[in-house]
Amino acid sequence: SAVISQKPSRDICQRGTSLTIQCQVDSQVTMMFWYRQQPGQSLTLIATANQGSEATYESGFVIDKFPISRPNLTFSTLTVSNMSPEDSSIYLCSVGGVFGDEQYFGPGTRLTVT
Amino acid sequence: RKEVEQDPGPFNVPEGATVAFNCTYSNSASQSFFWYRQDCRKEPKLLMSVYSSGNEDGRFTAQLNRASQYISLLIRDSKLSDSATYLCVVNRDDKIIFGKGTRLHILP
Numbered sequence: 001s002a003v004i005s006q007k008p009s010r011d012i013c014q015r016g017t018s019l020t021i022q023c024q025v026d027s028q029v030t031m032m033f034w035y036r037q038q039p040g041q042s043l044t045l046i047a048t049a050n051q052g053s054e055a056t057y058e059s060g061f062v063i064d065k066f067p068i069s070r071p072n073l074t075f076s077t078l079t080v081s082n083m084s085p086e087d088s089s090i091y092l093c094s095v096g097g098v099f100g101d102e103q104y105f106g107p108g109t110r111l112t113v114t
Numbered sequence: 115r116k117e118v119e120q121d122p123g124p125f126n127v128p129e130g131a132t133v134a135f136n137c138t139y140s141n142s143a144s145q146s147f148f149w150y151r152q153d154c155r156k157e158p159k160l161l162m163s164v165y166s167s168g169n170e171d172g173r174f175t176a177q178l179n180r181a182s183q184y185i186s187l188l189i190r191d192s193k194l195s196d197s198a199t200y201l202c203v204v205n206r207d208d209k210i211i212f213g214k215g216t217r218l219h220i221l222p
Contacts, residue, residue: 001160033210041214042201042212042213042214042215043158043201043212044212045209045210092157092158097160101146101205101208101210102148102160102163103160103210104159104160105157105158105159106157107156107157108156108157110155
């Protein structure tokens with residue numbers, strides 16, 4: 001499985017500001033995914049990031065709020081824009097497995113918005 | 115009705131016991147199934163895929179019942195280190211759907 005790192009691991013931000021989360025993979029992957037996990041909840045897919053094309057967003061998530069970059073096959077960023085306390089969550093990136101449709105996750109970014 | 119449902123637990127089980135939990139899915143077009151494990155404040159990690167014929171990995175056995183639309187996970191000879199949240203995951207049309215998880219506490 002791929003080794004995935006995320007930065008920052010955690011942050012406390014003021015409402016109205018933006019935070020960019022970085023996801024780095026140790027091998028080239030076609031698809032990268034961004035999830036959100038709110039306290040006591042399951043994972044919710046925000047968007048799928050493919051290299052060389054715009055990200056595909058799930059229902060309820062929009063590019064203006066969660067812009068995503070995918071400049072190459074090993075790196076992606078997710079920005080949480082104009083944050084409110086409701087954005088407090090863990091944000092995780094993941095990549096697909098080589099042999100199947102399982103996924104492997106980064107360690108997550110724990111965001112608190114005050 | 116949620117597409118993937120699990121009993122949230124917690125299941126409090128003495129060390130060495132066998133524990134089983136199920137997950138139901140609502141869409142019969144679901145194609146592949148997984149169990150993930152998530153430790154407190156950590157990311158989910160793939161535990162095992164679930165195949166139609168059932169599969170076993172050491173103390174863990176996973177089974178799929180397509181007719182009744184559920185998957186199960188059985189843990190034998192449970193260890194303290196098995197304490198975690200177990201997430202049921204379903205793939206439908208390349209869309210990955212996570213259950214909310216079942217919390218398991220193994221008691222010494």
